[in-house]
Amino acid sequence: RKEVEQDPGPFNVPEGATVAFNCTYSNSASQSFFWYRQDCRKEPKLLMSVYSSGNEDGRFTAQLNRASQYISLLIRDSKLSDSATYLCVVWGGSTLGRLYFGRGTQLTVWP
Amino acid sequence: GAGVSQSPSNKVTEKGKDVELRCDPISGHTALYWYRQSLGQGLEFLIYFQGNSAPDKSGLPSDRFSAERTGGSVSTLTIQRTQQEDSAVYLCASSLQGWQYFGPGTRLTVT
Numbered sequence: 001r002k003e004v005e006q007d008p009g010p011f012n013v014p015e016g017a018t019v020a021f022n023c024t025y026s027n028s029a030s031q032s033f034f035w036y037r038q039d040c041r042k043e044p045k046l047l048m049s050v051y052s053s054g055n056e057d058g059r060f061t062a063q064l065n066r067a068s069q070y071i072s073l074l075i076r077d078s079k080l081s082d083s084a085t086y087l088c089v090v091w092g093g094s095t096l097g098r099l100y101f102g103r104g105t106q107l108t109v110w111p
Numbered sequence: 112g113a114g115v116s117q118s119p120s121n122k123v124t125e126k127g128k129d130v131e132l133r134c135d136p137i138s139g140h141t142a143l144y145w146y147r148q149s150l151g152q153g154l155e156f157l158i159y160f161q162g163n164s165a166p167d168k169s170g171l172p173s174d175r176f177s178a179e180r181t182g183g184s185v186s187t188l189t190i191q192r193t194q195q196e197d198s199a200v201y202l203c204a205s206s207l208q209g210w211q212y213f214g215p216g217t218r219l220t221v222t
Binding site for chain 2: 034043045049089098099100101102
């Protein structure tokens, strides 16, 4: 079983829409959680950390449910510039210190 | 520099040749990772260095692949007797405590 599972999409939404991505992780000992963003033909970049209490950064809200081993990312008021692949990332799974990446969910925001 | 750097940015090589890819991590980062990413695919973990510990080589796809990290800083990924299926973008990342910062990658093309 993969450490991190994500719906690959693609998600195609109009500008201004709200879109949510989910992922699940398999190792209950995982310690930290992140969302990364990867633009086409670019390297992944950290978008935000995910905390149990939930955290928000502008139009982006991340949630963690440890009991269900489930992570989510909500994007409100989508912009064209949000088009990218969003990677769910877990730290401290089977091998402590390693980051485990999901395959990513592709988002396209159209005008 | 402020970020992770990789060289070369592009490498075209003939099948059967050896190649060396270089990564300069962010100064002070104790962990260094190599991944590869084929077009349209997710990140594939290759190898992970943490401080002076033995590296986690579990992701190396064959014994043609090796990596070393000298002095806890610069790392070199070596691919011997390259094959066409080795063509991909090779990404290096470094981290201090979980948050991982990626270099721009080396695009390897084996002809």
